[in-house]
Amino acid sequence: MIEAPILVAPTGMHRLAHPEGEVATARAAASCNTIMVLSFTSNCTIEEVAASCDAVRFFQLYVYKRRDIAAELVKRAERHGYKAVVVTGDTPRLGRREADIKNKMVAPRLRNLEGLLSVEVESGGGSNLQAFASQTHDDSLSWKDMAWLKSITSLPILIKGVLTAEDGCGSGLNGVIVSNHGARQLDYAPASLSVLEEVAEAVAGSVPVLFDGGIRRGTDVFKALALGAKAVMVGRPVVFGLAAKGEQGVRRVVEILKDELELTMTLAGCPTIDAISRSHVRTEQERLRSFM
Numbered sequence: 001m002i003e004a005p006i007l008v009a010p011t012g013m014h015r016l017a018h019p020e021g022e023v024a025t026a027r028a029a030a031s032c033n034t035i036m037v038l039s040f041t042s043n044c045t046i047e048e049v050a051a052s053c054d055a056v057r058f059f060q061l062y063v064y065k066r067r068d069i070a071a072e073l074v075k076r077a078e079r080h081g082y083k084a085v086v087v088t089g090d091t092p093r094l095g096r097r098e099a100d101i102k103n104k105m106v107a108p109r110l111r112n113l114e115g116l117l118s119v120e121v122e123s124g125g126g127s128n129l130q131a132f133a134s135q136t137h138d139d140s141l142s143w144k145d146m147a148w149l150k151s152i153t154s155l156p157i158l159i160k161g162v163l164t165a166e167d168g169c170g171s172g173l174n175g176v177i178v179s180n181h182g183a184r185q186l187d188y189a190p191a192s193l194s195v196l197e198e199v200a201e202a203v204a205g206s207v208p209v210l211f212d213g214g215i216r217r218g219t220d221v222f223k224a225l226a227l228g229a230k231a232v233m234v235g236r237p238v239v240f241g242l243a244a245k246g247e248q249g250v251r252r253v254v255e256i257l258k259d260e261l262e263l264t265m266t267l268a269g270c271p272t273i274d275a276i277s278r279s280h281v282r283t284e285q286e287r288l289r290s291f292m
């Protein structure tokens with residue numbers, strides 16, 4: 001049981017933010033008694049993160065054209081005590097990251113993949129991240145592949161990147177994560193908060209619905225829970241905390257969110273998480289309707 005419904009979202013390459021990388025993030029998550037979702041594109045390995053501290057961890061998966069690689073990493077995560085697989089469904093190709101291309105982004109090595117495929121990438125004068133993703137990610141990924149994923153693991157599977165009611169209730173998996181990938185994939189994809197309620201209604205409690213995107217304050221956590229999320233995940237603020245002060249910085253980010261959530265609950269008259277209800281928030285549409 002985690003202390004607050006606030007998880008660490010999978011974000012790639014933590015050594016870009018701090019030399020200790022994902023190990024520092026994992027230790028912070030463990031000391032805050034929360035769950036870290038380790039990115040497939042981590043700089044520290046699945047094993048290093050598992051050995052760094054005692055905590056519940058999930059493993060995020062990108063499905064590669066080379067299914068043997070995806071399967072191998074899932075098996076390693078399973079062997080090292082990760083408790084669930086989060087399959088990211090919104091990145092069959094990487095969105096066009098113009099800043100990365102312009103800046104000729106050079107991503108550090110993905111050490112999980114050493115010995116499985118060449119991690120040296122020719123960027124063609126642009127971003128090596130973009131080049132690597134287009135060589136490796138399976139752009140034909142679809143729902144039928146979830147049967148394959150189920151066949152290779154006994155861990156619960158959550159699908160990340162759901163933005164419609166249809167996808168939410170059609171997944172047949174163990175959990176749904178409403179997310180637009182931090183608006184990094186497709187311009188004009190809806191804000192994840194704007195679709196949370198319709199997805200949660202469609203799922204109707206059959207599996208947990210998690211949420212990410214723009215959680216910056218405890219009030220944001222509260223709003224997401226009121227609109228149907230069981231828990232939220234936090235992406236950028238964790239990376240900012242890591243860059244600022246390593247493990248301690250990540251811990252501080254999670255603590256601030258927890259404290260703010262607690263204050264929000266108290267002021268909204270909610271003694272428990274379960275007491276947070278739909279009637280605690282008013283959407284912009286509802287506000288406008290109230291004038292009519």
Ligand SMILES: Cc1cc2nc3c(=O)[nH]c(=O)nc-3n(C[C@H](O)[C@H](O)[C@H](O)COP(=O)(O)O)c2cc1C
Nearest residue numbers: 009010011012039088181182212213214234235236
């Ligand atoms: C720098 C960065 C790296 C990310 N890497 C991954 C990744 O490896 N796998 C993944 O599923 N999502 C990735 N995401 C998306 C996050 O999991 C999450 O959906 C998003 O950041 C949530 O929004 P927030 O940053 O506003 O909290 C990344 C996001 C950022 C900002």
Ligand SMILES: CCCCCCCCCCC(=O)C(=O)O
Nearest residue numbers: 012041107121128129132133184
């Ligand atoms: C040269 C190795 C880098 C390969 C990275 C491939 C894609 C990473 C995508 C991470 C992500 O989801 C995000 O940045 O968003």
